[in-house]
Amino acid sequence: MKIYVVSNGIQDTADQLVEQLSRITPQDSKASPVIVVDDRYNLHLGSENYAPLANTSYHLSDFFHDRGGIAGGAMMVDTHQIATKLNGLGTDWVLFEFGQNDKGSCFDFVRKLARYNYITPTLRAKNVIFSVPSIDLGLFAKEINESFNNLPASPISVAQSGQIRMLLISTKIERVFLGLPLLSVPLIRLKRLLMFIYRRLAKASLGQSL
Numbered sequence: 001m002k003i004y005v006v007s008n009g010i011q012d013t014a015d016q017l018v019e020q021l022s023r024i025t026p027q028d029s030k031a032s033p034v035i036v037v038d039d040r041y042n043l044h045l046g047s048e049n050y051a052p053l054a055n056t057s058y059h060l061s062d063f064f065h066d067r068g069g070i071a072g073g074a075m076m077v078d079t080h081q082i083a084t085k086l087n088g089l090g091t092d093w094v095l096f097e098f099g100q101n102d103k104g105s106c107f108d109f110v111r112k113l114a115r116y117n118y119i120t121p122t123l124r125a126k127n128v129i130f131s132v133p134s135i136d137l138g139l140f141a142k143e144i145n146e147s148f149n150n151l152p153a154s155p156i157s158v159a160q161s162g163q164i165r166m167l168l169i170s171t172k173i174e175r176v177f178l179g180l181p182l183l184s185v186p187l188i189r190l191k192r193l194l195m196f197i198y199r200r201l202a203k204a205s206l207g208q209s210l
Helices: 014-021 079-086 103-119 134-149 155-159 162-177 181-209
Strands: 002-007 034-037 055-059 093-097 127-132
Touching: 002 014, 002 134, 014 055, 014 093, 014 127, 034 134, 079 103, 103 134, 127 134
Parallel strands: 002 034, 002 127, 055 093, 093 127
Antiparallel strands: none
């Protein structure tokens, strides 16, 4: 998967944006490369005769709760909407337009999309574009990079990196039981209990090491 974080300050169509970004060749990496594009002036060259690449576009509001779930003053994203809309994705390019939505809503979507990506392979061979406000381009790029690549940001994060392994284990367990609706509720409760116990043990261990 290749991830592009671009400024939405340029009023290009989705077809034009995809055509421009398709000219960028990132270096091979074991992690999902996150390419930050602030200014696309030199990618416009030759755009007059381009052949449109198949793509799918979404606005952040497409993933909000139907009943308007709100937390901390920000609209919350419905995980089921992500699964419903993306499970049948058939194009190699997908664009998520954040517009001027609250940062809390945007970050909530990024985290839930990253978690969806761990469980389902739909996006893993895709080119994923996040169109974000130019003033917060760096902030969004950092959040997206950490969410999709699980890069520790501090020594404490390194010490708690075991939680990431725990998350991967839990998602594998979820994948096994996704086809068993009767076990979904007990599974969720068991996972929450295990994560609570793990956090308490990790916190106690970290406190002793300090």
